[in-house]
Structure formats: structure tokens, C-alpha cells
Amino acid sequence: MSKLAILGGEPVRTEPFPKWPIWNEAEIEAVTAVVKSGKWGSLHGDKTKHFEQKFAAAHDAQFGIAIGSGTAALRIALYAAGVGYDDEVIVPAYTFIASASAIIEANAIPIFVDIDPETYNIDPEKIEAAITPKTRAIMPVHFAGRPAEMDRILEIAQKHQLVIIEDAAQAWGSAWNGRKVGAIGTAGCFSFQSSKNVTAGEGGIILTNDPKVAKMARSHYNCGRSEDGMWYEHFYFGTNLRMTEFQSAILDVQFDRYPELLERRQKNAQYLTERLQAIEGVGVLKNDPRVTSNSVHLYIWRYQQEAFQNIPKSKFLEIMRREGIQISAGYSMPVYKQPVFQNSTFGPAGRYIDLGIDYSKLEFPESDKACEDEGIWFNQNQFLGTEKDMDDIVTAIKKVQDNAYLV
Numbered sequence: 001m002s003k004l005a006i007l008g009g010e011p012v013r014t015e016p017f018p019k020w021p022i023w024n025e026a027e028i029e030a031v032t033a034v035v036k037s038g039k040w041g042s043l044h045g046d047k048t049k050h051f052e053q054k055f056a057a058a059h060d061a062q063f064g065i066a067i068g069s070g071t072a073a074l075r076i077a078l079y080a081a082g083v084g085y086d087d088e089v090i091v092p093a094y095t096f097i098a099s100a101s102a103i104i105e106a107n108a109i110p111i112f113v114d115i116d117p118e119t120y121n122i123d124p125e126k127i128e129a130a131i132t133p134k135t136r137a138i139m140p141v142h143f144a145g146r147p148a149e150m151d152r153i154l155e156i157a158q159k160h161q162l163v164i165i166e167d168a169a170q171a172w173g174s175a176w177n178g179r180k181v182g183a184i185g186t187a188g189c190f191s192f193q194s195s196k197n198v199t200a201g202e203g204g205i206i207l208t209n210d211p212k213v214a215k216m217a218r219s220h221y222n223c224g225r226s227e228d229g230m231w232y233e234h235f236y237f238g239t240n241l242r243m244t245e246f247q248s249a250i251l252d253v254q255f256d257r258y259p260e261l262l263e264r265r266q267k268n269a270q271y272l273t274e275r276l277q278a279i280e281g282v283g284v285l286k287n288d289p290r291v292t293s294n295s296v297h298l299y300i301w302r303y304q305q306e307a308f309q310n311i312p313k314s315k316f317l318e319i320m321r322r323e324g325i326q327i328s329a330g331y332s333m334p335v336y337k338q339p340v341f342q343n344s345t346f347g348p349a350g351r352y353i354d355l356g357i358d359y360s361k362l363e364f365p366e367s368d369k370a371c372e373d374e375g376i377w378f379n380q381n382q383f384l385g386t387e388k389d390m391d392d393i394v395t396a397i398k399k400v401q402d403n404a405y406l407v
């Protein structure tokens with residue numbers, strides 16, 4: 001039995017996992033062409049229009065509206081779908097801050113719901129208890145690329161006449177029962193920020209099949225203009241969150257490369273799952289046959305410390321890193337526990353604003369457990385290599401388990 005690297009032994013691995021982003025001459029040529037064209041903004045060039053159509057078509061959506069970031073896309077989608085002042089929006093407690101902060105930016109109120117520990121997505125059976133007469137929308141997050149339980153969410157939304165804004169920031173090409181996420185609900189939002197599987201450094205897009213939502217979103221990111229109005233004619237309240245042609249040119253190339261990378265990530269993730277299933281104390285997430293495509297932005301599993309001599313998660317991560325494995329604790333706290341929510345510092349210059357909810361009194365045990373004790377992430381770049389990379393992960397976990405009594 002080999003000695004743990006943290007105790008002076010040889011690490012399982014010394015070479016890094018594949019780098020991200022992946023790029024080649026195609027990105028350079030695409031950006032260079034935009035520079036040379038002199039059409040750098042999306043009002044003048046055609047790259048953004050082209051990418052919007054391509055991305056929407058690939059997700060079986062009628063409209064794609066490119067936006068400066070995923071966060072802004074969520075806020076604009078809420079606005080365009082008519083969600084605003086004092087409306088309540090249901091959102092999972094375990095997600096990136098942007099899902100909830102976009103709701104506040106839209107002058108609405110985030111209502112948190114706990115996650116299902118089997119999926120790390122919003123627990124659909126806890127949604128109805130959170131609905132009040134003020135509820136206007138549900139924002140399921142397809143966390144890590146795993147689609148949320150859309151059958152049940154659609155049913156609840158229909159019953160209570162709610163809008164659905166899908167946070168698909170991590171879910172390019174993910175599908176629920178054969179339906180691509182993003183336009184299953186009223187609208188869906190994706191991110192193209194640096195860590196994302198399709199990236200231009202920053203960027204986002206809204207997908208929808210509703211022409212009214214598309215029209216309002218287009219107006220809002222373009223200073224409240226109308227497509228058939230004059231340049232200095234502003235019909236609605238708006239802002240400027242237009243995407244640049246540089247971003248769209250890179251995204252176009254990245255998205256062409258996407259199917260091959262998606263397949264590689266899925267293949268490696270499946271292989272890893274098969275191997276991890278056999279290890280006691282490694283909780284792989286539910287294999288729901290209705291998840292027909294998962295982008296594998298993150299690979300999440302549940303660490304059960306009893307099977308590792310009760311080594312706490314933080315120590316386990318440190319030992320794994322010393323074995324040469326890239327590994328992440330995920331969020332250090334659920335969104336409702338973030339200082340901004342605990343202190344309700346939603347106002348200008350950090351001022352307290354009472355949204356009518358004392359977030360410091362809430363409790364979501366599954367989200368807490370996911371952050372504190374159980375949730376462990378591998379990142380998408382780790383799935384771009386070979387089966388050997390997956391084997392190294394498994395070898396390291398087993399090595400830690402076998403040697404845990406020595407730590």
C-alpha cells in the first residue's frame with residue numbers, strides 16, 4: 001500500500017488535468033476578422049445575430065438574445081417576462097449568487113427552496129409549500145449541467161400560473177426527456193464566462209419561444225429602443241448590455257467545437273461514475289433516465305466521511321490535492337447564508353433593505369450539508385482528457401480511504 005503524499009509518499013499524479021479554455025487558430029482568425037471589419041459592436045456587425053440564431057436553433061428555441069453576462073441575462077429575462085417589484089421568485093438555496101441577485105436586481109424577492117440531495121437541484125416536492133399569493137415565477141437552476149425536474153416544475157407552474165425562468169448558466173446542450181433546456185420554460189439563460197464550457201471570457205444569452213418576451217428583452221438591453229423605432233426613441237426602461245462582435249465571433253468557433261467536447265466530457269463522466277459507484281462512502285448523484293443530456297460543467301459527488309475514518313471534507317480535499325488531483329469544495333455556504341442575505345444589505349452602498357423576509361432565520365439543511373460536509377466538485381476541464389485521468393481520480397480516492405487511519 002503506497003504512502004500518502006501528505007505523509008511523504010509519491011503522489012498518484014504529477015501532471016495537470018487538461019487546460020481550459022481550449023482554443024486554436026480559429027479563434028484568432030475570428031477575432032482578427034472582426035478587428036479588420038471595423039464592425040466591433042453588435043449594432044453594426046452580423047456576428048452576434050448569427051450566433052444568436054445558431055445557439056437558439058441548437059436548443060430548439062425560436063429566439064436567442066445575446067447579453068453581456070449570464071447574470072444580466074437572468075435579470076433581463078425576469079423583466080421581459082413581467083416579473084418585477086414585490087413579486088416573489090422561487091429559487092434553490094444551493095446555486096451561484098447570481099441566480100438570487102438577479103431576482104433582487106429585478107426588484108423582486110428571492111424565496112429559497114432546499115435542494116434534493118440526490119440531484120443537487122431544487123427539490124420539486126418543496127416548491128408548492130413556498131408559493132404565496134405574491135409568487136410570480138420559479139427559477140429552476142440546471143445545476144452543474146444536470147437538468148432540474150422539469151416535468152414536475154412545469155406542472156406546478158401551470159397549476160399556479162407562474163412564469164419559469166430557467167437558470168441554464170451551466171447547461172449548454174443539456175436535455176430533459178429529449179428536450180434541450182433553456183426554452184422549456186418561459187425563458188432560459190446561459191453564461192459564457194471564463195470557466196464555462198462555451199466561453200468568450202464573458203457573455204450570456206436568453207432563449208425563449210415567446211415573441212413578446214424576446215421583444216422586451218431586446219429592447220431592454222438596447223436602452224429601451226424598439227426595432228422599428230428611431231435611434232433616439234426609447235419606448236421602455238432599458239440599459240446597455242449589448243454583446244460585442246468579438247465575443248460573438250469567439251463563441252461561434254467555441255460552439256462549433258462544442259459537440260465533440262461535450263461527447264468527451266460525457267463519456268469520461270460516465271466512466272468515472274461507473275468506477276466511483278463501487279467505492280463505499282462515495283455518493284454518486286441519481287441516474288435519472290429523464291436526464292438525456294448533461295453538459296458536465298461540474299461533476300458533483302457526495303463525500304461520506306464515515307467511510308474515510310471521519311476525516312472532515314476540508315482535510316480530505318487537502319490530501320487529494322497533495323495526490324495531484326484537482327478538486328473543489330464547491331460553495332462554502334448556500335446563497336441564503338451569504339452575508340448580503342444574512343444582513344439584508346441589498347441597498348445602495350451596502351444599506352439595509354427590508355424585503356419582508358429575515359433570511360437569517362431560514363434553514364435549508366440539505367443545502368447546508370452540500371456546502372459544509374458532502375458536496376465535492378470536479379471541474380469540466382478534468383473530463384477533456386483520457387480514461388487514465390479518471391482512473392487517477394479513483395486511485396487517489398481509494399488511496400486516501402485505505403490510508404485514512406494514518407492521517
Ligand SMILES: Cc1ncc(COP(=O)(O)O)c(C=O)c1O
Pocket residue numbers: 069070071072095096098099141167169170190191192193202203204
Ligand atoms: C448557476 C449560475 N447562474 C448564473 C451565473 C451567472 O453567469 P455570469 O457569470 O455569466 O454572469 C452563473 C455563472 O457563474 C452560474 O453558475
